[in-house]
Structure formats: C-alpha cells, structure tokens
Amino acid sequence: MQNVVLPQGADMIEHNICYFDNNATTRIAPEALDAMIPYLRDFYGNPSSAYSFGVRAAKALEEAREKVAALIGATPGEIVFTSCGTESNHTALESALATQPGKRHLLTTAVEHPAIIKHCESLQKQGVAVTFLPVDSAGALDLRLLEQSIRPDTAMVSVMWANNETGVIFPVDEIAAICRHRHVLFHTDATQAPGRLALDAPKAGVDFLTLSAHKLHAPKGTGLLYVRRRTKFQPYLAGGHQERGRRAGTENVAGIVGFGRAAELAMERLTDMDTRVRAMRDRLEKTILSTVPDTRRNGGEPRLPNTSNIAFDFVEAEGVLMALDQLGICASSGSACTTGSLNPSHVLSAMGIGPERAKGCVRFSLGYYNTQAEVDCVLAHLPQVIARLRAAAPESAAARQPAMAAAGHH
Numbered sequence: 001m002q003n004v005v006l007p008q009g010a011d012m013i014e015h016n017i018c019y020f021d022n023n024a025t026t027r028i029a030p031e032a033l034d035a036m037i038p039y040l041r042d043f044y045g046n047p048s049s050a051y052s053f054g055v056r057a058a059k060a061l062e063e064a065r066e067k068v069a070a071l072i073g074a075t076p077g078e079i080v081f082t083s084c085g086t087e088s089n090h091t092a093l094e095s096a097l098a099t100q101p102g103k104r105h106l107l108t109t110a111v112e113h114p115a116i117i118k119h120c121e122s123l124q125k126q127g128v129a130v131t132f133l134p135v136d137s138a139g140a141l142d143l144r145l146l147e148q149s150i151r152p153d154t155a156m157v158s159v160m161w162a163n164n165e166t167g168v169i170f171p172v173d174e175i176a177a178i179c180r181h182r183h184v185l186f187h188t189d190a191t192q193a194p195g196r197l198a199l200d201a202p203k204a205g206v207d208f209l210t211l212s213a214h215k216l217h218a219p220k221g222t223g224l225l226y227v228r229r230r231t232k233f234q235p236y237l238a239g240g241h242q243e244r245g246r247r248a249g250t251e252n253v254a255g256i257v258g259f260g261r262a263a264e265l266a267m268e269r270l271t272d273m274d275t276r277v278r279a280m281r282d283r284l285e286k287t288i289l290s291t292v293p294d295t296r297r298n299g300g301e302p303r304l305p306n307t308s309n310i311a312f313d314f315v316e317a318e319g320v321l322m323a324l325d326q327l328g329i330c331a332s333s334g335s336a337c338t339t340g341s342l343n344p345s346h347v348l349s350a351m352g353i354g355p356e357r358a359k360g361c362v363r364f365s366l367g368y369y370n371t372q373a374e375v376d377c378v379l380a381h382l383p384q385v386i387a388r389l390r391a392a393a394p395e396s397a398a399a400r401q402p403a404m405a406a407a408g409h410h
C-alpha cells in the first residue's frame, strides 16, 4: 500500500490508499518527478528563448521528444506536444476537417471517450456528419460495417486503441489497413495503451495518435499528438511558433521532461505489466466472480492486462464505491469524467447492457505500483460490502430478479 499525505484543513492526515483507478490517472513515478524538479526550480527558461538558459530548456524538450517518440516507434519530428489527451483528440479531428475542406463526414465509434464523442457532437451542430459505429455485447467492432460506413466525403476515421472503461482492445492495424486502402485518414486515441501494450504507430499504419502523460505515471497537463510524416496538418491553437508551428503556446517543459522519463519506464515495465500486473488483475477478477454471486465481467478479449469491469447485480455502483472509499480503496464506475452523472455509461449501453445492470458496474484498473496485498485488501472487503448493500436495498434481490434478467446482456 502506498502512503500518501492528504492536506486536510490545517492537519496533515496520513492515509493509506489501495489505488485501483489507474485508467483515471496514475501515481507519478518518483523517477519522473526527480527528472522534472530541476526544470521547475532551476532551469525555468523559455525553450523558445535564444540565450543559452532558454536553449537548456529546449534541449530538455528535445530529449523528452526522443523518448516519447521511441515509446510509439515514431521519429521525434512526428511528435507534437499538447496539454492533454483531450486537446490531442480535438486537434486531430479539426485538422482532418480543415485540411480537406470538401470532406464533412467523420467516422468513429459509440464507445469513444467523451473527449471524442462530445467534440463530434459539437461538430455535428456545425454541419459535420458523424457516424458512431455500434459494438457487440463483447465491446467489439464489426470491421466490415466500418469499411462500408466510409463515404467519399469521410475526412477521418477515429477509433480508440483500447477502451478506458472495459479495456477492450480494437484491431488498430486492421482498421489502419482499411483506411489506407480507402485513402482516408486514421486517428487512434491510444490514451489507455502505453505501458500496457507495445505500441508502434508507423507499423500499425496510423496517421494520428493521441497520448496523455498522466495515464503513464507522468504529471497531468501534458499530452502528445503523433502526426505521421508528410501528413497534412493544421494547428488547432494558433499563436507562437512553438512545436515548429504545429501547436502554439509555451511548452510545459517540466511536465514534458517527466513524460519522457515515464515513457522510458513504461517500455522497461511492459513485461511486468503483462505478467505480474495481469496476474493480479486476473486473480482479483476471478475471485470476485467466483465468490460474489450475481456478478459478471463486461468486455471480451483482447483486453488490456490491467482493467476489469464487473457488473454487480442488485446494487448501485455509487454505493459500492462509497463503501470502498471508506476503506481507502479507490475504484470507479466508468470514466472519471462521467462520475456524478446519473446516466449509465455510454460504453456499457452500447454493449447492450441495460440501465439496471449498467448502474451496478465497477471498474478496477491496476498499475505498476499495485501489490498482492492490495488485491487481498479488496478481496477481503468486497464480498461483505456487496452483501451488506444488497441486504439493505429497498427491494430484495429476489424481488428485482425478473427485471434484472430482462435488462441483461443482449
């Protein structure tokens, strides 16, 4: 368990947490923090300044660019630093529309992160046609339907590499091949993939790829957009000449330095993720499914090795999460951005999971810093938490059974 100090009023409270929400954000790696500190404290020059104090910051930026490029098999010149995954996603969509004025259609999926879906919805209000492809009950796409949905005026196809709620992985290389064959640009939101899957953007054949630093043990406030060499590109933010004219705004030097160091660590730790972390996730999932009645896993294979989304029938996820929170366990009911909204997850709805069941789904997402003891801690408490909530439910589980059966997977 990691020891964190929470500032609370005047007191500092020592608090043990079991963190199972690594798809929402991740703990900063101490190595990344150490690499950043000199650029926060000492070398604060503007990387665009010509004097050597600025050049020092620019050099750190370029070193980090090489490291993040290596993480995705790209060359440094193909990396544009941004402020977050959301900005990278918007930039890719807007660039495709701006560089191809005759093309006013976007093709994406119903299970993208709101950073894509909401922006597509606002583009629809500006007259852009958007197709949101459905998924099946396992969360998979029909690639024949994808190909059939490409139109002569399709400016870009945007499909995430891995889903943040279920961990379901999409066949990005096959989608890229379809897009190449049909001469359509392809963007993938790979925010959940680095450190969990080996990534090679040029080999996969994508034109644009989004990453966000805070999902791989680097700080919040930094992201990147991979823009394949010789791809037509229009900046989203206009202004200064930063990022070789591709993204205006002074770069977050320290954050980017942390991003670079975290990218190196992510590559070194890929085997650990695929063995130790995967085994912990599997143990957590299998034990929950076998010891807590009326549970099932959401999302088929292939799946990220760290993610487990579980439906607990006859309870509300919010109640489960509050009870876990009191025990110091952090998990989630879907993407953090929809927390607090009463609507069931759009991802689970798209998989045909009815609102009754979707409201009882909890996502556990593991990471490098999780331990077997933390898994034990969840397993020690969760069955009682669920049993207590079910017993306290206004209607008994039995009374709700018929409705639940009707609301199940299709």
Ligand code: PLP
Pocket (backbone or CB within 6 Å): 023, 024, 083, 084, 085, 086, 087, 113, 115, 160, 162, 163, 164, 189, 191, 192, 212, 213, 223, 335, 336
């Ligand atoms: N895309 C996916 C798949 C995500 O999971 C997230 C964050 O949860 C984002 C985009 C948004 O990233 P950011 O928080 O860096 O804007």
